[in-house]
Every structure is written in structure tokens, then in C-alpha cells.
Amino acid sequence: MTNISKTLVTTPKALPPSDKLGFGQYFTDHMFVAKYAEGKGWYDAQILPYGPLEIDPGASVLHYGQALFEGMKAFRQADGKVVFFRPEFNYNRLVEGAERICLEAPPMELFMQGLHELVAADERWIPHEPNTSLYIRPTLIGTEAFLGVRPSRETTFMILLSPVGAYYAEGTKPVKIWTEEKYLRAAPGGLGAVKAGANYAASLKAALEAKKKGYAQVLWLDVEHLGIEEVGTMNAFFVFNNEIVTPELNGSILSGGTRDAIIQVLKKKNLPIVERRITITEVIERLDKGELKEAFGTGTAAVISPIGVIHYNEKDWTINNCENGPLSTELYKEITSIQKGALKDDFGWIVPLTV
Ligand SMILES: Cc1ncc(COP(=O)(O)O)c(C=O)c1O
Numbered sequence: 001m002t003n004i005s006k007t008l009v010t011t012p013k014a015l016p017p018s019d020k021l022g023f024g025q026y027f028t029d030h031m032f033v034a035k036y037a038e039g040k041g042w043y044d045a046q047i048l049p050y051g052p053l054e055i056d057p058g059a060s061v062l063h064y065g066q067a068l069f070e071g072m073k074a075f076r077q078a079d080g081k082v083v084f085f086r087p088e089f090n091y092n093r094l095v096e097g098a099e100r101i102c103l104e105a106p107p108m109e110l111f112m113q114g115l116h117e118l119v120a121a122d123e124r125w126i127p128h129e130p131n132t133s134l135y136i137r138p139t140l141i142g143t144e145a146f147l148g149v150r151p152s153r154e155t156t157f158m159i160l161l162s163p164v165g166a167y168y169a170e171g172t173k174p175v176k177i178w179t180e181e182k183y184l185r186a187a188p189g190g191l192g193a194v195k196a197g198a199n200y201a202a203s204l205k206a207a208l209e210a211k212k213k214g215y216a217q218v219l220w221l222d223v224e225h226l227g228i229e230e231v232g233t234m235n236a237f238f239v240f241n242n243e244i245v246t247p248e249l250n251g252s253i254l255s256g257g258t259r260d261a262i263i264q265v266l267k268k269k270n271l272p273i274v275e276r277r278i279t280i281t282e283v284i285e286r287l288d289k290g291e292l293k294e295a296f297g298t299g300t301a302a303v304i305s306p307i308g309v310i311h312y313n314e315k316d317w318t319i320n321n322c323e324n325g326p327l328s329t330e331l332y333k334e335i336t337s338i339q340k341g342a343l344k345d346d347f348g349w350i351v352p353l354t355v
Contacts, residue, residue, distance in 0.1 A: 002110050004032075004045045004117055018127040021165035023301060024135065028122040028161040032114040035143070036104045038153040045110065047118055053156070058145030060152035066142030067197035068097045071300045072257070073164075074119055074134040074353065076126045077341030082353040084136075085300075085339050087115060089257045094138060097194035102151030103140045111138065111157075118159050120355040125163050131172075133339070135164040135301065167233075167302040172332065174308025174322050175297075177231055178210035179219045179280055181312075185230075185252075187223050192252030199254075207232060215311060217297070219280070222252065226279045234297030234305060235259035238283055239327050241291050248275040258298035258335070264347055265334055280312055287317050294325030304332040 009029045016026045027050050034045040060066045072090040075083055091111050098105035106114075119126075119134065126134045137160040142152030166172065183206040186192025191199055206218045217232030228247050230236055235256040237246045244266060249255050266273040286292045287310075295307040308322030337343035338350065 002042070002045050002113055004047060004114060006117075006121070007046065007048045008121065009049045012124075015125065016163065018129045018132055018163070018165070021127065021132060021163050023164045023167045024162050026162055028125040028134075028163070030118060030121050031161075032118040032159040034106060034110060034114060034157045036106070036155040036157070038104075042106060042110055045114060047114075047121055050160070053158070055141075055143060055156075056145035058147060060142035060144055060146065063147070064142070064149060065196070065198045065201070066101055066103055066152050068094065068101055068103060068140045069195055069197065070094050070136075070138040071195075072136045072138070073300055073339070074126060074136060075339045075341075076128050076133075079341065081341070082119065082123060082126055083339070083341070084115070084119075084351040084353065086257050086261070086349045087112065087351055089260070090138065093195065093255065093257070094140065097196060098140055098155075100191065100194045101196050103142055104155040105140065106157045114157075114159055116353055116355050118161065119353055122161055123353075125161065127163050127165075129165075130340070131336075132163065132165050135162045136160075137162065164301070167299075167305070172303075172305070172324065174306040174319075174324060175216035176214065176309040176316075177217050177219045177297075177307055177311070178206075178213065178215035179310060179312040180206045180210070180221060181225055182206070184223060185218075185220045188251055190252060192229070193249070193254060195254060203232070213311075215309075219310060219312075221280060222250075226281065228278050228280055228283065229253050230256075231297040231307070234299035234302055236307075237262065237296050237298065238278065238292060239294040239296075239325065240286060241293060243272045243274050244327075245274050245276060245278050247278055250277070256298055256300075258300055258303065261335060261347070261349065262298050262304070262331055265331060268346075283310070284312055284317060287319060292319060294327055295319050296325070296328040296331075303335060304328050 144152040144154040
């Protein structure tokens, strides 16, 4: 066990109304911060009042974008207990991402201890209502001040917490998505498979333009503007009459924890889930023939979000009359029931808060 020093707030903030949480608007009273320096190892692990970090203006994160983050959730179950959903999955993905962008990942024990102690310190922030949770944002940044282009020899690891409700203004209603035919989010050999901040910087302009046109997110295509990659902050699933398809992990798609959970649930139900390359032209052709029954996105923030409209080639293509489909409704219920403790977790995904 690392010694994590604690400085708690003297005046806790007022809690936001749980019916108006939205997504990522509020931060809790505290944050966890730990530092790493080459030759010194991890040091100064602390829980302290949420507030500005002191960072050198020459820090590599500010110039060369050495930033990586995770997104995971804790839930308040009906009996009041607090649980995490798949924290090891997120830890492992952080480690893979850190290796790719040359940052130091914290050891698993430090990550888990910081996570549990921070959530315990801010437990009152975890909302009780259905469709609410505590979103957790572990983040790594390169903090060495040095202007040559090379990996930072110093890393800061922090965990931030934010009570959240629905991710989209639409709630769990189907969203409209824009197939992006000009901009690219990621390319083979790039950073697309890891949760580097740079991927999101690359995605902002397309998302902004799509939003202005009335679309909630962007459907990203591969470098040929043909293969489907993912949807903004979600992995994509297409339900055809004879198969359920999600794009295979090709090195430029993020390996989503929710994607993996949905694949496991579908396999357990003996449903025909296939991970393969799927093109936008196949989706549109099969939609046109009436073979596409449902489409949905999966992600920690949105859980499962039905896709009601795909804009492609100057046309809005409607799926399932823009209504919630039976499979996405069932999967949403199953995953959220496991998270909230209403359904037994046969998968080993739920980790109770222990301090
Ligand atoms: C680009 C991208 N793809 C997919 C996902 C879904 O991943 P997960 O289910 O782990 O949240 C996210 C969200 O984190 C994302 O940002």
C-alpha cells in the first residue's frame, strides 16, 4: 500500500440537482494526483481539494500533446453500495496507451488504491437516481519542461470525478449521426486505438460541423473513406437479419469496454455477433433492402445509444423508423441492471468499493 496523503476540503460544495446533471459539467470536492520522475519512481500521491494544477509552461503535454485518459464509472446500487464497472479493463487500456505515447503508467496498485480512496472521499457525490452514475476520468500527462521533441521523463497521473446523467440531450432516444467524408480521426499506425487526447483534438472540427447541421455525433470512416471505424465516443454495432456486426479492432479503432461487454453478452445469448470490416456502402445497401434492423453505439458515457438516422452521400437514411429497437433496448437494460445491482453479474465485471 502506498501512503496517500489526504487534504480534505473544509467547505464541501453543494451537490448539483441529480435531475440536471447532464454529462461532465460538475466536478466533485477532491481529486487524486501522483507524480513520476525517471530515476525517482512514483511519489507524492495525494488526495487534495479539486483545483488548478501547477504546471510548467514548457511541459510536454502543452506542446507535444502527451496526454492520455480513461473513462469509467462507479454506480450506487439499490442497497446504497458503491461499485465500479470493469476498472481493470480501463487500467489495462491505460497501460497500453501510455506505452504508445511514451508516458509512464502508474502501477496497478497505485491506480486502484487512488481510485478507491478518492471515490470513498467523495462518496456523497454518487447519485442514487436511475440512469445516473459517477464518471471517473483517470488522466496521464507529460509534465517535464523541455522543448526538444522527445518523451517526457516526468508524468503526472490524476483522477477526476464527475456525477453524470444522460450523455446525449436525446437521453436514450435514437441519435442522428453524420458520416464524415472529409476529415479523418485516425489512420493505421497512428493513435486511434488508444485514448490519447490528440485523437479528440483531431475529431473536434468534424463534430462541431456535424452538430451545426443537427447531428449528435460523427460516424468515422477509415482512410479510404469506406470502412466504418466508430462513432464519436462510441463503438458501432449493426443488427442485420442474419448477423450482428461490429467493426473489428483494426488498430485505429478504440477497443471499447462497453463494446467488449456487449460482445460477451451477445455470445452468452448465442446471438450471431461478428467482428469484421464493414463498409458504409454495405450498411446503406442493406438498409435500403430492409435488412438492417437496428444500429447502435456503445460507450461508457452513453452506455448504448440507438442510431436513428445516418447521413451519407447527401441523404438522411432512417433506421427502424428512428425508434428504439428491441435488441438495443434489451442490451441497455441488461448492462445497466448489472451495473445497478438489479441483475446478477455473471461476468466478473462488478468491483465493490473497498477502502
Ligand atoms: C473514440 C471512442 N470510441 C469508443 C469509445 C467507447 O469506449 P468505452 O466503451 O470503453 O467507453 C469511446 C469512449 O470512451 C471513445 O472515446
